[in-house]
Amino acid sequence: MISVVGFPRIGQNRELKKWVESYLDKKLSKEELIQNSKNLKKTHWQLQKEYSVDLIPSNDFSFYDTFLDHAMLVGSIPEEYKAVFSDDLELYFALAKGYQDQNIDLKALPMKKWFFTNYHYLVPEITDNTKFELSSTKPFDEFVEALSAGIKTKPVIIGALTFLKLSKKSNVDIYDKSFWEKLLEVYIQILKRFEELGAEFVQIDEPILVTDLSTKDIEFFDSFYRSLLLHKGKLKVILQTYFGDVRDCFEKIILLSFDAIGLDFVDGKFNLELIKKFGFPQEKFLVAGVVNGRNVFKNNYKNTLELLNMLSSFVDKKNIVISTSCSLLFVPYSLKFETNLDSNKKKFLAFAEEKLKELSELKLLFSQENFTTNNIYFQNIQLFEEMEKNKLSDVSTAVNNLTDDDFERKPCFEERIKLQKEVLNLPQLPTTTIGSFPQTQDVRSARSKLKKGEITFEEYESFIKSKIERVIKLQEEIGLDVFVHGEYERNDMVEFFGENLEGFLITQNGWVQSYGTRCVKPPIIFSDIKRKRPITVEYIKYAQSLTKKPVKGILTGPVTILNWSFVREDIPLKNVAFQLALAIKEEVLELEREGVKIIQIDEAALIEKLPLRRCQHSEYLSWAIKAFRLTCSKVKPQTQIHTHMCYSNFDELLDEIAKMDVDVITFEAAKSDFTLLDSINKSSLKAEVGPGVFDVHSPRIVSKEEMKKLILKMIEKVGKDRLWVNPDCGLKTRKEEEVLPTLQNMVLAVWEVRNNL
Numbered sequence: 001m002i003s004v005v006g007f008p009r010i011g012q013n014r015e016l017k018k019w020v021e022s023y024l025d026k027k028l029s030k031e032e033l034i035q036n037s038k039n040l041k042k043t044h045w046q047l048q049k050e051y052s053v054d055l056i057p058s059n060d061f062s063f064y065d066t067f068l069d070h071a072m073l074v075g076s077i078p079e080e081y082k083a084v085f086s087d088d089l090e091l092y093f094a095l096a097k098g099y100q101d102q103n104i105d106l107k108a109l110p111m112k113k114w115f116f117t118n119y120h121y122l123v124p125e126i127t128d129n130t131k132f133e134l135s136s137t138k139p140f141d142e143f144v145e146a147l148s149a150g151i152k153t154k155p156v157i158i159g160a161l162t163f164l165k166l167s168k169k170s171n172v173d174i175y176d177k178s179f180w181e182k183l184l185e186v187y188i189q190i191l192k193r194f195e196e197l198g199a200e201f202v203q204i205d206e207p208i209l210v211t212d213l214s215t216k217d218i219e220f221f222d223s224f225y226r227s228l229l230l231h232k233g234k235l236k237v238i239l240q241t242y243f244g245d246v247r248d249c250f251e252k253i254i255l256l257s258f259d260a261i262g263l264d265f266v267d268g269k270f271n272l273e274l275i276k277k278f279g280f281p282q283e284k285f286l287v288a289g290v291v292n293g294r295n296v297f298k299n300n301y302k303n304t305l306e307l308l309n310m311l312s313s314f315v316d317k318k319n320i321v322i323s324t325s326c327s328l329l330f331v332p333y334s335l336k337f338e339t340n341l342d343s344n345k346k347k348f349l350a351f352a353e354e355k356l357k358e359l360s361e362l363k364l365l366f367s368q369e370n371f372t373t374n375n376i377y378f379q380n381i382q383l384f385e386e387m388e389k390n391k392l393s394d395v396s397t398a399v400n401n402l403t404d405d406d407f408e409r410k411p412c413f414e415e416r417i418k419l420q421k422e423v424l425n426l427p428q429l430p431t432t433t434i435g436s437f438p439q440t441q442d443v444r445s446a447r448s449k450l451k452k453g454e455i456t457f458e459e460y461e462s463f464i465k466s467k468i469e470r471v472i473k474l475q476e477e478i479g480l481d482v483f484v485h486g487e488y489e490r491n492d493m494v495e496f497f498g499e500n501l502e503g504f505l506i507t508q509n510g511w512v513q514s515y516g517t518r519c520v521k522p523p524i525i526f527s528d529i530k531r532k533r534p535i536t537v538e539y540i541k542y543a544q545s546l547t548k549k550p551v552k553g554i555l556t557g558p559v560t561i562l563n564w565s566f567v568r569e570d571i572p573l574k575n576v577a578f579q580l581a582l583a584i585k586e587e588v589l590e591l592e593r594e595g596v597k598i599i600q601i602d603e604a605a606l607i608e609k610l611p612l613r614r615c616q617h618s619e620y621l622s623w624a625i626k627a628f629r630l631t632c633s634k635v636k637p638q639t640q641i642h643t644h645m646c647y648s649n650f651d652e653l654l655d656e657i658a659k660m661d662v663d664v665i666t667f668e669a670a671k672s673d674f675t676l677l678d679s680i681n682k683s684s685l686k687a688e689v690g691p692g693v694f695d696v697h698s699p700r701i702v703s704k705e706e707m708k709k710l711i712l713k714m715i716e717k718v719g720k721d722r723l724w725v726n727p728d729c730g731l732k733t734r735k736e737e738e739v740l741p742t743l744q745n746m747v748l749a750v751w752e753v754r755n756n757l
């Protein structure tokens, strides 16, 4: 059999994004949105059927986020939201994006990164008031939809442990049986309903099992599922894990009466060892995740068939299900739109649709005794031989010649910050933004005209300059202290650098969902990386020429470029990171030579890719932090180095972040109850800090009073001398009418606070 853990839902041309956005702008009715989405889902199911996928997922679709869908399903939604909306979809989007009218002001749920991916999920809150009850019909409706299209799907739901652990909890002990019994009831009802509807398989996703588990977690898992599985009736229940290995609980989970266990053999190489050591129950299916759901390179059939054959000495061959390693949500839809990619490079790639083909080819080969004589197999072998021949120069000479001194910034922070204060002469609580300003329609249309050749590069440049002039003026009017140039030249903070550095492939339509309706188009790192020319210098210089206030030079850091690109699997990440770092370093030094006094090197994704298991942290951090340090170790002490980080759990990592040795760090914090500020106090971090005072992902206009309160609280926690005031991330996804008033309120709030210092 073949299984797909999940399929991209945004549509091959990001149709869903456009529909949801028009619905939110009141340009598309609820009925139209629902009907369009039904058609889209059907297309995706049918496509999978064409490639003879046996276990086709449903309920992997979502208007915004499947974690929020699940919170709605089990009824874990705050009462104050429920009270306001009679319409479920309005309630749903209020939770996703916040809601404001004359009388009501509701915040959006906070967002966090989904494990080590760049997908963000919405974080529900579970309190002692949460009453779990079956509260939506979405998964059942989707199952019936597919059924009426002639496809019996495998519904996917998020498992209880993953749901509870990734939600925010207040005043509850999730391990207390009297607390979770209610949730168990809901899961029982869900299974019953699927059985009634005639489902054969149900997939329960428990990716949390690949993280470090406590005894309590394992005990909870064991008793919860022991009880739940008593009610599975005729259903076959798949326990699906992904993103790593299940070393902490393998022995336990194989004893439970799941009918199938899904293991990731791409990110969880150790799963094979677990099977070798403990065996695998004869009566169960093994859903073998062998086709990488997180990268765009072709599958190596030789390696995969070796693995499958190895597995077949522990598991009956007919019980081995060939599967994606995780949902295909993390790769673009199809290569068929990539008409501009060099065919010599394109042949090494596989997006979601091509991965469906790989699954069916692997199934065929696995069923044949003499697969090595099959032409499909032979061609794949040849391809990988060719890939091997044009391998990157494993460690390029420059990387090879690095010494300890290349990673060391001198003098120490205390001496640097003194010099910087003299040069910059900023007021207390300096105000700034993170870099990007709203990417208005005119910016997007100019970029698309440039792409189509309808305007010249000179015309495009002069348009960008006019946007810079305007944003400088806006910042003057608002009264900010440290300016930005607005990042109008960047389609995306990573893709832009990919386009301007040598070594990357840029796709036309390689969109991947990042959160809600937001998609990114990660570039593909294919060969050695070099800086061909200055990348940002002209824009920053121009912005600085228009004002006396300091303008920050803003660059994307090497680890973030690496983590938000697709990277070849045959060279160590560390080497690619150092190559990127050397390229960014050249840009940093050129900005400095041009008189830029503050340089911000964004590392939004440095923490995101932290390995899920603690025992692997130090290896990753050691090279990731070194790569960052390499970019700015040789700047003058007077040049102030900032970094920006967002949407991860930093609390326990501050001592590591301190090793980046920056002068100022801005990050997301307002939504996480300031635990981060307490952690900062306890950590060895010396840098000045700018915890975001408003959530840029919500269109909500934040009042001066609300921010003033926050700022006072922040001063209480970290003191007035090391505090910056700024939003929690870039403003590019917002509309000007949303952010300009909020920025104005932010500055006014700071002025009032300053007056009373």
Ligand code: MET
Pocket: 434, 435, 436, 487, 493, 554, 602, 604, 644, 646, 729, 730, 731, 732
């Ligand atoms: C996701 S972090 C974004 C940082 C970038 N400088 C911006 O303002 O958009």
Ligand SMILES: [Zn+2]
Pocket: 434, 604, 644, 645, 646, 728, 729, 730
């Ligand atoms: Zn950010």
